[in-house]
Amino acid sequence: MSDRTAPAPAEALVTSRPLDEYCGLFGLTRAGIAALPGPLLDCPGGAAALAAEARPLGCRVIATDPVYARPADEIAARVLAARAAMAAAMDARPDLSPAPRHRPPDRYLRSWDRAHRLFAADRAAHPGQYVAAALPRLPFADGTFALTLSGYLVFAYPALFGPERQLAALTELVRVTAPGGEVRVHPLCDGAGRRTGHLDAVRHALGERRITSEIRTVPAAEKAGRPRRVLVLRRADHRRNGSGPPRP
Structure with a gap:
């Protein structure tokens, strides 16, 4: 596995996803989030409303993203650019859109607008x-x-x-996660x-680092939606038992 032939880095979109998304x-429920025995990490957090919406549930969320080092007006501009990019992508590839009910794109993206407002206030x-920080450190x-x-x-970029x-990013995400906790990664494809x-090969290399992995299929939230594939990582030396944390 080598990065030598990788093209020049792209800039990740700064999206504004709400808690329900x-x-x-990730195959979560509000009740499961509320029952977590410790804080939740959102990496990258972007301009999402997860921290704001999880707080009333009793869950403390730490969001980390390199964009948090930038001024608020620059973040807002990148949020608008991401919204426009998502609208264009939904028009061009409706098969990749979240669900048929999200037509036209603005119907879906209005939830992003609300999430962005919650993020900015929170x-x-x-x-x-x-916290301003970037993987893999x-x-x-x-x-x-x-x-x-x-x-x-x-995997998206x-x-x-x-x-x-x-591999370095996934290993770092496992490092900061408690024994018995999980890392969940989505999607397992690029933007196209x-x-x-x-x-x-990545999963094999993770196993050599004593990190277990599974690909979990998350059922669609609605009849016409598509199931999701989520990579779930755990420390291999942790033995689950009845006293472990509940699955969210």
């Missing part, structure tokens, strides 16, 4: 829960988080994350819907 993407009120102690989520980054960097061809 996170639940659908970051202003709780700046310590939004995070400023958190080992085993800090009960659950770690990573959406639309590690092959120009930004070649195989070696993907092409599946990661070297995923088996």
